[in-house]
Amino acid sequence: MNHVTSETFDQNARAALADAQLRGALRNATSLFGERRLAAARSLDNWEQLRSQAREIKDEVLLHLDKYLEEFVVKAESRGARFHWAQDASEANAIICSLAQERGARRIVKSKSMTTEETHLNTALENAGIKVVETDLGEYIIQLAEETPSHIIVPAIHKTKRQIAELFTQELGIPPTDDVAKLTSTARATLRDRFAEADIGISGVNFGIAETGTILILENEGNIRLTTSLPRVHIAVMGIEKVLPRFADLDIFLKLLPRSGTGQRLTTYQSFITGTKTNREAEGPEELHIVMLDNGRSRMLAHPITRQSLACIRCGACLNACPVYQQIGGHAYGSVYPGPIGAVITPQLMGLEKTQQLPYASSLCGACREVCPVKIDIPRLLLHLRSEITEKSSPAVRQARQRTGERIAFKLWQMTMTRVWLYKLSALVGRLFQGLVVKDGRIRKLTGPAKLVTPLTAWTSGRDLRPIERRSFREIWRSDLSNKN
Amino acid sequence: MEATNRNSSRDAIIASIRSHLSSSKILDAREHEIKHGAAPSEPVSYVPPITDTSALMDLFKQNLEAVNGRCLVVHGDADLVQTLGNVVSDLRDDTKSPSLRIAISDSPDIERLVRMVGLDVDEIGVTPSASDVFRFDVGVTCAQAGIAETGTLVLDSSRERHRLVSLVPPVHIAILNATQIVETLGEALSTLRLEKYVSPIVTLVTGPSRTADIELTLAIGVHGPQELIVILRA
Numbered sequence: 001m002n003h004v005t006s007e008t009f010d011q012n013a014r015a016a017l018a019d020a021q022l023r024g025a026l027r028n029a030t031s032l033f034g035e036r037r038l039a040a041a042r043s044l045d046n047w048e049q050l051r052s053q054a055r056e057i058k059d060e061v062l063l064h065l066d067k068y069l070e071e072f073v074v075k076a077e078s079r080g081a082r083f084h085w086a087q088d089a090s091e092a093n094a095i096i097c098s099l100a101q102e103r104g105a106r107r108i109v110k111s112k113s114m115t116t117e118e119t120h121l122n123t124a125l126e127n128a129g130i131k132v133v134e135t136d137l138g139e140y141i142i143q144l145a146e147e148t149p150s151h152i153i154v155p156a157i158h159k160t161k162r163q164i165a166e167l168f169t170q171e172l173g174i175p176p177t178d179d180v181a182k183l184t185s186t187a188r189a190t191l192r193d194r195f196a197e198a199d200i201g202i203s204g205v206n207f208g209i210a211e212t213g214t215i216l217i218l219e220n221e222g223n224i225r226l227t228t229s230l231p232r233v234h235i236a237v238m239g240i241e242k243v244l245p246r247f248a249d250l251d252i253f254l255k256l257l258p259r260s261g262t263g264q265r266l267t268t269y270q271s272f273i274t275g276t277k278t279n280r281e282a283e284g285p286e287e288l289h290i291v292m293l294d295n296g297r298s299r300m301l302a303h304p305i306t307r308q309s310l311a312c313i314r315c316g317a318c319l320n321a322c323p324v325y326q327q328i329g330g331h332a333y334g335s336v337y338p339g340p341i342g343a344v345i346t347p348q349l350m351g352l353e354k355t356q357q358l359p360y361a362s363s364l365c366g367a368c369r370e371v372c373p374v375k376i377d378i379p380r381l382l383l384h385l386r387s388e389i390t391e392k393s394s395p396a397v398r399q400a401r402q403r404t405g406e407r408i409a410f411k412l413w414q415m416t417m418t419r420v421w422l423y424k425l426s427a428l429v430g431r432l433f434q435g436l437v438v439k440d441g442r443i444r445k446l447t448g449p450a451k452l453v454t455p456l457t458a459w460t461s462g463r464d465l466r467p468i469e470r471r472s473f474r475e476i477w478r479s480d481l482s483n484k485n
Numbered sequence: 486m487e488a489t490n491r492n493s494s495r496d497a498i499i500a501s502i503r504s505h506l507s508s509s510k511i512l513d514a515r516e517h518e519i520k521h522g523a524a525p526s527e528p529v530s531y532v533p534p535i536t537d538t539s540a541l542m543d544l545f546k547q548n549l550e551a552v553n554g555r556c557l558v559v560h561g562d563a564d565l566v567q568t569l570g571n572v573v574s575d576l577r578d579d580t581k582s583p584s585l586r587i588a589i590s591d592s593p594d595i596e597r598l599v600r601m602v603g604l605d606v607d608e609i610g611v612t613p614s615a616s617d618v619f620r621f622d623v624g625v626t627c628a629q630a631g632i633a634e635t636g637t638l639v640l641d642s643s644r645e646r647h648r649l650v651s652l653v654p655p656v657h658i659a660i661l662n663a664t665q666i667v668e669t670l671g672e673a674l675s676t677l678r679l680e681k682y683v684s685p686i687v688t689l690v691t692g693p694s695r696t697a698d699i700e701l702t703l704a705i706g707v708h709g710p711q712e713l714i715v716i717l718r719a
Binding site for chain 1: 494495497498499501502503505506508509512513548552612615616619634635637642643646648649652653670671674675677678683684685686687688689690691692693694695696697698699700701702704706707708709710
């Protein structure tokens, strides 16, 4: 699964669909998280209002992102934080590698951060000869297995405890067990040594507060607290969209994020970090470096529809709600951001050339929009990206997307729908000839010469089609309904 | 040279933000018109705040226990001393370890209490350093506030040195005064902000460390404390 890319989404999805174990795990996880989210949302009587408020705050920030970023930086710098700006992934990685090298750091502990997954920081550090250990239990498992996360919140959701036990036996030398508590305590014991010896701790950031220069990080395990408390240096990697105006805004976002992600009222720990420690004796790192990453984000500001993508707080609720994700899981998307939000973010971050299948990985059912705590209209974004692919993208992309048959079919469709006589005629012709393909009241998978009708073949390869009714609504109206007084 | 590069990236990102935002202005106006007809937000039912301390204590206890934390209510110093002594001797029995090491924060209150308890322990360390703290079995600290609606402790580093003592040892015992309990997260946040100066590190703690990363099976105590015991002083 390591070399799966977004370019081969169709194949990836097909392979995932054939994996019964994966689908079982996904079914359990997505339904459990879905139920928990719903129960947690219902425990508040103003859930819808909170969603609207959160979105208004995000919209306000994004419309004045330059202003809020500057305020955030000034405040945090006045408290001792140091800032580094990275236009893309490689610049971010270079900054972090040189921070480590300048300090002679050999060992780094890291807590879960989607942003550093996005920049492939671990590979860059390893290439620079620096040992980096993931400390979130799920991420640690993934790192030992040399795989990639398949869910934003539970990265190792695709692995069974038996597979994890085998991995631990092989890599850590423990006797075989399928006791989750034992596996967890093994990871705890092993990672304690890594925390104790680390020179640098690297974390992500959930929210940055402009008013106070505070960064806030949420977690359940305690590894983020250890990562940001024990080593001498703390490096926090933050997407430029993560800033919020006021400290008080956290009341809203702390109600939405844990409930949407895991169904908790609050995660076990929230670390509010404002600059560095104030005197020599106080506990905690001596240096705090905040790396601000753009990597395609500022581009998304250019259109109100794409700008919404930057409101995302990475809760993972849309993954759990998505009928496509529920069947294929995260790896098929070939990107660190899977599911509906991944299908809109990945193409914008990486360009449409290599990701053009992703905006089509959706039935546009709207479940993602329903659950999104910041009301991102993901279906609208998907349609926007689809139209960009067909209208604006390079000729190569356009050609690959637009199959000749599809183009002709839509041309004919357009002609038919704009001419009454042609519409009536084709309905008549359809009714006359559909008998050739209708079986038991449905048009099923086509065989023989009928397969030449390309769009019909494509449609029926995965689902049945209802035949055209004997009489149209207008005909029924005219003969039966309109005369009844 | 390096500094120049960093500044130039900063300038480039800010410039990119500004230019993309300005090219979106016409579209924003159109979007605003569409959004204007959005549905009004639902009315929120008004729930009067809880002012009774014992009701806040009950709510705090109930919510803390719901996330696998323990909450022991005590009345007065003598009760507190006895309870703390019992908790520690139970821990010694549970662990069956020949030695028990306790780390405490620099709170004068804690030092005083620990001395009063006369704990039968092998070592008491006051705010051990990052390299030293791993040896300890139990950490004892105060908490600066409690949030009733979630069973949460607020730990504020500017008022007590408890960052490591509350985190690294497998058991965390926290002493909280009932008068410090607020009802909601919002109240706790506004208190933190009211002081104008936000402390370098403020941590909210709700129950012991937990994970569900393996087959969604809940496991308590992965990296942080495996046990959280709050002694609530009425």
